[in-house]
Amino acid sequence: MPANRFNGFTNLGVGIGLRIPHYKHILSKKPVCDWFEIISENYMLDAGRPLAVLEQICEQYQIVQHGVAMYFGTATRLNRDHLKTLKKLVRRTKTPFLSDHLCWGSVDGTYTHDLLPMPYTFAAAKKTAENVREAQDFLEVPICVENVSSYAEFHASEMTEWEFLTEVVEQADCGILLDVNNIYVSSQNHRFDPYDYLNGVPHERVGQMHIAGHSKFEKYILDTHDHPVLDPVWKMYEHAIKMCGPTSTLLEWDAHIPSFDEVHAEALKARRFLEPAKKAETSRGARREPVIA
């Protein structure tokens, strides 16, 4: 769905990630861009250049925060220091919602700095949902949980990944950041039909979407975010937009980053699918208007 309670009732259009190689271009040329997504942890600082740049960008552009280290799926407690510092940033950016991943990555105070896949169990879903609710209550902004790409599966799993995602977001009453590329990557690595995944999630909870490129190796695909979006992913994105409605979309390009214009042009290809969906929505809305006699 477009604007809904999981994205702070925003429908932002097409955005790209705010990345260091583009700082100078954005600050000097002030290009038109619907919105930028920032990696929260890069700006959870006390001072210095990153915050100074962020402040300037926040004055001119819509920013949405995206985290990589909250680890909602941790089997223990969330890191309270992380939550407190994150809240300071939420107040600074005035992000309408924030997102982080359906994953874990830390054990006994040691961090892997990776987005590790969950075992899809009822115990894991319950604990993850508790963590999301705790974060949502503390941060006082809506949260969208993103599906990750994965390369391993656990014997312990009791359901499919999309069933697990559904369990978590319904128990937590939170939104979904639907990463279409991650679904594709995981579907190839684990041999499931990606359209089962797209069809199997609660579409009314989708607050945002991600698209990205990936890299193919001999026996697996790696989610590298360093290429244009491939055709199968665009097809899946088209299907996701039909299921969910026109939704704020972000292109992730995090490595071997080309110019701002090249990244932005790639992102704007999403409009091929968003525009028809918006027109269809508008038509449906017009047909539902009561005729006043």
Next chain:
Amino acid sequence: MNRSSRKSPPKHQSERPRQTLKQLQELQRLTASVIMQPLAPGFRSRKNFTDGRPNAVVAAQFIKANERLKPFERIAIYNKQYWYRLVDVLYDDYPGLKTILGRLKFNKLIFAYLQKHPSDSYTLRNLGSQLGRFIADHQELTQPRTQLCQEMWAFEWAQVEAFDGPANPALTVDDLLGSDPRKLRLGVQPYITLLHLHWPLDDFSVALKRSALRGEASNAVDAPSQKTQSKKVALPGQYEIFVAVHRLNNDLYYKRLDRNAYLLLKHLQKGKTLAGAVTATIRDGGKTGDESSDWTASIQGWFADWTQMGWFCTRK
């Protein structure tokens, strides 16, 4: 959309007892230990786990195989990514130290370091914060250049601090006018590091940055040896300097200091009153034999510079 299977797992799964939270914790601990185990030389995953058992046996306990990859091959993707990511950060933050030691010896140092000091923060900024102490405690890894390595680490860590370290409201000249120097204690901004070095590592760092053929920002997918290639930069000859690593208008600077200016700032940093710091500096500065220094003019000039750059703050 078919969600009916959400509430009813497949029959064979529903016959298994469900995972408990304790089992989830144990599974995450085991998975993390496999992912974080050290790599073999050449950035390859090891055959045996840290307890001596084959990794293939350990991984098969909790990871499924697919038709292309065995269980350990699947989890090894994460094992390699873990090490690539951390090594990549240290390559980026300590290029001088890497150049001094050479890639192979630097790899040996940081692998040993990361096993002792894995990341304990949600940010990778502090990953190398204990490396200076580690070098001091394991000198065999950096001989015969241990002191040079320690000073290079200190200089490069100072840049991390200067880049985004905290700042307090700066004191201006007006704030200081009329203060009694016998009582006034000045704070030095927390993002400033004062260093006494035996090599001109500021010039060395600048030369390294100029020579690097920088790639774009990356998420550490490539093995570190495939990343940034640098032209060779000669190691610096020994030459004593005093330098402040700081930032101004959010740009990083290295400012060479007169020895006496360095001493004065160090005394202030240690909490001496202004008068006490000046007295101690003149006493220590006299040892250089520079009896004819015009101390008043020098100190006034330094303070004018330092307050203009916002170096002083209220001492907490």
